[in-house]
Amino acid sequence: MNVDPVINVTAVAQWGRDSGIYGLMTTRWGWPIAESFHFIGLCLMFGTVGLFDLRMLGMARGVQLRALHRLVPYGLGGFAISITTGLLFVMTAPEQYLHNPAFLIKLSLMLLAVLNMMLFYAIAARTVWLTGADDLPPLRARFFGALSLLCWLGVMTCGRVITAYRPPAYFWCPWC
Amino acid sequence: MLVNSIFAGIERWPLSVWAREDDYAYFVALILHAWGMAFLVGAGIVISLRGMGVGSGAALSAFRGFLPVMWLGAALAIPSGCVLLVAYPAKALTNPVFAIKFACLIGAAMLMRRLMRHEVLPRNHRMLAALCLLLWLGGVAAGKLLLHTYHMLTVS
Numbered sequence: 097m098n099v100d101p102v103i104n105v106t107a108v109a110q111w112g113r114d115s116g117i118y119g120l121m122t123t124r125w126g127w128p129i130a131e132s133f134h135f136i137g138l139c140l141m142f143g144t145v146g147l148f149d150l151r152m153l154g155m156a157r158g159v160q161l162r163a164l165h166r167l168v169p170y171g172l173g174g175f176a177i178s179i180t181t182g183l184l185f186v187m188t189a190p191e192q193y194l195h196n197p198a199f200l201i202k203l204s205l206m207l208l209a210v211l212n213m214m215l216f217y218a219i220a221a222r223t224v225w226l227t228g229a230d231d232l233p234p235l236r237a238r239f240f241g242a243l244s245l246l247c248w249l250g251v252m253t254c255g256r257v258i259t260a261y262r263p264p265a266y267f268w269c270p271w272c
Numbered sequence: 273m274l275v276n277s278i279f280a281g282i283e284r285w286p287l288s289v290w291a292r293e294d295d296y297a298y299f300v301a302l303i304l305h306a307w308g309m310a311f312l313v314g315a316g317i318v319i320s321l322r323g324m325g326v327g328s329g330a331a332l333s334a335f336r337g338f339l340p341v342m343w344l345g346a347a348l349a350i351p352s353g354c355v356l357l358v359a360y361p362a363k364a365l366t367n368p369v370f371a372i373k374f375a376c377l378i379g380a381a382m383l384m385r386r387l388m389r390h391e392v393l394p395r396n397h398r399m400l401a402a403l404c405l406l407l408w409l410g411g412v413a414a415g416k417l418l419l420h421t422y423h424m425l426t427v428s
Contacts, residue, residue, distance in 0.1 A: 127420070128416065128417050128419070128420040128421075131416045131417075131419075131420075132412065132413035132416040132417060133413075134416075135306075135309075135412050135413075135415075135416050136409050136412050136413060138310065139309070139310055139313045139314045139317055139408075139409075139412055140314075140317055142310045142311075142314040143310075143313070143314025143315055143316070143317040143318045144314075144317075144318055144321075146310075146311075146314055146341075147314070147315060147318050147338055147341065150338070150341060155337060155338065155340070155341070156334065156335065156336075156337025156338045157337060158330075158331075158334040158337060159330045159334045159335060159337060159338075160329055160330050162329065163327050163328065163329030163330035164327060164330060166326065166327040166328070166329070167318055167321055167322070167326060167327045170321060170326070229330070229334075249307065252303075252306055252307060252310055253303055253306075253307075255306070256299075256302055256303045256306050257303075260299055
């Protein structure tokens with residue numbers, strides 16, 4: 097089996113044990129409670145950001161985009177919950193995640209969604225705030241909305257795939 | 273036992289056998305269920321938050337435009353949930369957490385209907401919306417706990 101020169105799975109596992117996270121997560125309710133919070137965070141994020149994206153795509157005319165955007169910080173709170181609980185999973189069982197293509201694709205899609213969001217604020221947000229409650233935002237804003245929605249659906253799909261598809265490291269490690 | 277024989281009968285249905293034994297069926301149902309729940313509960317959370325007074329500047333009644341998102345979520349979550357249930361009926365129906373999940377989701381849907389039905393909001397709408405939010409979150413939490421709290425997988 098090839099050795100991974102980039103990701104030291106053993107070191108991450110050791111870090112999880114030394115920090116006490118492994119012990120906490122392997123109690124009767126540690127992992128289940130973290131999983132519940134992981135999906136609650138995702139629902140908060142997907143609800144607020146996803147509905148904002150859908151409004152940009154023309155759904156629910158009559159809802160002012162600026163007003164809807166006031167809910168987005170709750171989504172970011174949900175995202176923080178999901179990231180925190182996700183880190184707990186990885187530190188508890190790094191061998192199930194760090195060489196799993198579904199996990200790597202999930203991280204890539206999250207990165208793409210964050211980049212898309214930053215570009216949205218840099219390029220299109222100003223015109224979106226001026227959009228009337230019954231109007232459709234400009235085409236480029238709709239593009240950001242559609243891409244964001246697709247990214248988060250992909251993130252969710254990969255999250256489910258991770259639980260079922262766990263190839264060994266030598267099977268999927270392009271840099272090994 | 274009568275209940276066990278019912279479970280065993282369901283487990284012999286072609287749909288149940290297919291959902292358990294096909295390489296992808298159960299797994300695809302899980303993905304569709306996750307999508308459906310995210311649409312349903314995600315939109316439910318947003319409407320509940322608005323009902324609690326967050327995101328002022330848009331009338332709660334205008335959020336009715338998002339109800340199709342919740343219907344889409346239900347249209348994905350209910351059939352996929354039925355496939356998951358038929359695949360392992362004893363796993364779900366002998367687990368009290370499954371009843372808690374259902375009670376939370378049905379309660380949340382009824383409260384949502386009450387919040388969205390009239391142009392004039394009920395006087396206690398903030399409290400109703402907060403309760404609705406708790407029930408949506410409770411439904412999600414119970415759904416995730418199902419995997420970790422069942423006593424039996426199949427009877428046959």
